[in-house]
Amino acid sequence: MSDVFEKVMDLAKRRGFIWPTSECYGAVAGFIDYGPLGAMMKRRVENIWRDFYVIQEGYYEIECPTIAQESVFIASGHVKGFSDKMCQCPHCKEFLRADHVAEAGGVKNPSIMKNEDLAAAIASCKCMACEEELGTVEVFNFNLMFQTTIGPGSQRVGYLRPETAQGMFVDFARLLRFYRDKLPFGAIQIGKSYRNEISPRQGMIRLREFTQAEAEIFVHPDEKNCHPSFRRYADYTMPLLTYVQQEKCEEAVPMSMREAVDKGVIANEYLAYYVALTHQLLVTIGIKPERLRFRQHLPDERAHYATDCWDAEIRSDRFGWVETVGLADRTDYDLNAHAKESGTPMTVFIQYDEPKKVARRRIIPNMSVLGKQYRTKAKAIFEALAVASPTADGADVEVDGETIHIPADLFEVRDEIIDVRGEEIVPHVIEPSYGIDRMCYAVLEGAYDEDVADGESRTVMRFSPNVAPIQVAVFPLMTRDGLEEIADTITRSLHKAGILAEYDDSGAIGRRYRRQDEIGTPFAITVDYDTKEDRTVTLRDRDSMKQVRIAIDKVPATVCALVDGSQKFAELE
């Protein structure tokens, strides 16, 4: 049985969208090549993404290496948390999650056990695949990160990044300076990430190397409900599938963002804003709204750092609802983790409107006496005194396990009122994270269509004009009488206007239209004999197959307007 997935992937392979990688050596699962049209389409999708995040939101793009040193991923938790404890069944050779086997066998807290202990604990458990008792097995960590070494001698461990996000976190201090020490600000990155999936399947849905587009938006934790442009999307309405509804097996309910925030369905304005923006972005690249929903993570499904998390899911005929975008409130988890691991503070100084008067007690020791009296212990006493709670007759401080009484005349207690001008806070991070490859797949699957034209079946990719790899085709009706020259001139005028136009004069005109239909070229210009009389050409619409005549001079501007969506073909009729 041939479903849309098979048809669309077959077309993608044939027409140069997606290829298995390094086919001449035998492809490798989990890796794909984007062919000429696929790479073009992917770039258009990425550029639409940039239109939203860089131009509309003003978050600049940065570009970090795909390899980072181990410390980065120790801090992020990926070295520890991104690996699974696995074992192999000695009977059926099946690889199993050791902690899952343990849980099924009634072992408590397997996730915190050491590998050796876990191996011992599951010896009497049964294999989930063949039901045999496991016996002696080795438990090992399988980390989903690709490991490598940096430099000669295999001295330094490096990993291929499993997400682009960490680059924005480790650059936090630089970014903060760039944005002149003010919240909120954001940074984005589009790039490759790598996960050594145990068993990649499903074509381009789960890849070992994939392209992510992520935004990290740094915001004051108290201002998550004060998005400065929230009004833009306050009335934006879309179906939301909350975790409560999921538990009751109910359907998604349409709701405006204002309502979702007010009812506490979405945790805050920032998250709601990017939920709406994501919906708009996906519709812009041609995803049909009826194939789109936003699903909230169940509480036990959330990553350890996230408080609220929503996935944009796109319905695929083959794969069902596919998670394509993740929108998470990562709180201050990442910045705290990197601050601790690196020793670099990752805070923002927030100045108060008015300095606050704060009462503070300072203990000022008389060091000239203390120093002489206590010699080598004096420094420790000095530090201990600063946090001591003195009474009228002095203070007891503990130094090296010894309690020393410091008489009251050896220090001065000064209670003072000082001005506090602000505070250091750790920003929270709102993270929209897009799987570009999955978006591209959704665009391909959603565009695929077969219809009947003049009694013949026609395969047509109904791409939105803004993502179609080739934007317009130019044909001379006949390859003679100077029609080719006119068509060639028009092609070049389109190139000059930044339009990717393809000239084609091979074969019958109908065949040329069908060829372009199959790769989703939205418009075609045909030069015919009338062109020589009145300097007009026909402009043909891929979806309706209708034609209008327009003047040659207006071709570039008209095609530009049609491609960017500011004009509809129907308006020209």
Add this chain to the structure above:
RNA sequence: GCAUCGAUGGUCUAGUGGUAUGACUUAAGCCUUCCAAGCUUAUAGCCCGGGUUCAAUUCCCGGUCGAUGCACCA
């Protein structure tokens, strides 16, 4: 990774222990005044490695890739 099934020009396919059929596509030419028309010609293929055999695309074993189920994963 396990199990089952599969793999023949770019695509779909026929067939075989003795190098392969047909169609579509593509290219060149002829023809052609708007939706895969026609004619001529050309290009192009048995997934990889090993074994059995005089000879393997075909039979056997192993692998790769793909589909499905399990497991895993988002």
